[in-house]
Amino acid sequence: MSGDTQGMSPAALLSALLLTAAPSSPGQKAKSxxxxxxxxxxxLAFSAGEASDVPTPQRGTVATALQKGCEALKDEDPVMAYSLGERATVYEESAGALRCLARAARKTDQRATAEAALRKGLAQYPKDGAFGLELGRLLMEEQDAAGAVAALEKVPAKSKEAAEAKRLLVQARAKTTEETAARREAERLELRMNGATSGRPTVMVETQPTVAGQGRGSTRSASLNYESGTGADGMRTRSNSRFVIRYFNNDRDFGQRAEYEGRIVAALDEAYDFTRSMLGEVRHAPVDIILYTLAEFQTHFGAARARTVAGLYSDNAIRINDAAELTPQTKATLVHEYVHAALDELCGGYGNNLPVWLNEGLAEYVEWRYMGGEDPERSVRNYMARAAKANSLPKLAQMEGSSLIMQRNPTVAYATSAVAVRELVKRGGTGRFLTMVREVGQGRPIDEALTEHYGKTRASLDEDVRAALQ
Structure with missing residues (x-):
């Protein structure tokens, strides 16, 4: 026996031996x-496995250990806390694990995950008032007053959260009245639009600019000078040969409209110039830019999408959520979505043929460059470095055909896609990359194109991403 253990009591000695012995089961390992x-x-020990890898009686022990880590780190390292909380719920969806995951998800701006965890907790633990209260708070922040009312009404009257829930419920019900008025106004404008276009399909974007004074309806300038007007759908328009800006008037007076349109125009011109400087390519046909307030976006696309989507490109139009104020993030979103519009034209209108990771990866990478960097923000990169070490990053082949919002961790899915694109651009520049994009847009299999242009496949590119992050 060594000198370090001389004089120890039998109980202390046994404790030391247990700590230094290798755990004989997953539960003991997690607890240790x-x-x-x-x-x-x-x-790292439990990041990549499935619950079925751990015997059923030990899953609760593993989940409890992971939850303790989530609780311990939720303030000092919320990204790691999120990771631990997410893994805890894989092994057991206890009330504590779901609560900690929701808190960590909110701190790391994973609001969709926070909402999902709170809704699960509300359904599985209806007597726990924390879930209804926190879900109500989250939905109030996301301007979903009707959803907040439904959540807050489920807080048990005898729970310790009841008084705070009652106070918030008054605010949520008042906000619901305002949202109902906004919805009715949007529906009225939609009815006007439908009446104006009755008998023919609605065309959101023309493929060729219309010279002012020619054609019917709102016109588009063939020059870079903007022309303002009002469309048949009641929306304000301002257009030139690059963009057709549309937004609801929202009772702005003339001076406010001029100032608002001017800021939008400056932001769009900046997006155009930055994309050209990055890619050497821009979109040549004009693209519709439809600007929504948060309430309008909720009305047209639903509360769930309004909470998770900053903007989207669909049907030849860029649609920006919560554009009442042009924040730096709104401008970055304009750049991101304009890249999608340019890629769509580059592929002859078949941008949807591109693997989602390729399409979103380029837009995200250009957005990073616009914001002054080449990487995701530090907390996300630290999380990704740990995930790369554990080989638990999403694979490119898993991000082919559906929206990245549907991935388990959308922020990591977007960032992984962007790192993959960054690695390709570093190897051959944007010219080679866009040549490959055109071919894939026209139907060439992605692995075939990667092999010819880069000597890569999706699997080997996955390994490049892991290496870059480590």
Whole structure:
């Protein structure tokens, strides 16, 4: 026996031996790592497995250990806390694990995940008032007053959260009245639009600019000078040969409209110039830019999308959520969506043929460059570095055909796609990359195109992404 253990009591000696012995089961391993607060090792040990890999009686022990890490780190390292909380719910969806996951998700701006965790908790633990209260708060922040009312009404009257829930319920019900008025106004404008276009399909974007004074309806200038007007659908328009800006008047007076349109025009011209400087390509046909307030976006696309989508490109139009104020993030979203519009034209109108990771990856990468960097923000990159080490990053082949919003962790899915594109651009410049994009848009299989232009496949590119992050 060594000198370090001489003089120890039998109980202390037994405790020391247990700590130094290798755990004989996943539950014991998780408990030991949690006891020593080895949170990163705990995450790596359980980051890639399935619940079925752990015997059923031990899953609760593993989940409890992961939850302890989530609670311990939720203030000092919320990204790692999110990772631990997410893994805890894989092994057992306890009330504590769901609550911690929701808190960490909110701190890391994973609001869709926070909402999903709170809704699960509300359904599985109806007597726990924390879930209804926190869900109500989240939905109020996201301007979904009707959803907040429904959540807050489920807080048990005898719970400790009841008084705060009652106070918020008054605010939510008042806000619902305002939203109902906004919805009715939007529906009225839609009815006017439908009446004006009755008997023929609505065309959101023309493929060729219309010279002012020619054609019917709102006109588009063939020059870079903007012309203002009002469309048949009641929306304000301002157009030139690059953009057709549309937005609801929202009772702005003339001076406000001029100032608002001027800021939008400056932001769009900046998006156009930045995209050209980055890619050497722009869109040549004009593209509709439809600007919504948050209430309008909710009316047209639903509350769930309004909470998770900053903007989208669809039907030849860029649609921007919550554009009442042009924040730096709104401008970055304009750049992101304009890249999608340019790619769509580059592919002859078949941008949807591109794998989602390729399409979103380029838009996200250009957005990073616009914001002054070449990487995701530090907390996301740190999370990705840990995930790369554990081989738990999403694979490119898993991000082919459906929206990245539907991935388990959308922020990581977008960032992984952007890193993959960044690695390709570094190897051959934007010229080679866009040549490959054109071919894939015209139907060439992605692995075939990657092999010819880069000597890569999706699987080997996955490995490049992992290496770059580590």
């Amino acid at each position: 790592l949690a006891a020593s607060r080895a949170w990163e090792e705990l995450y």
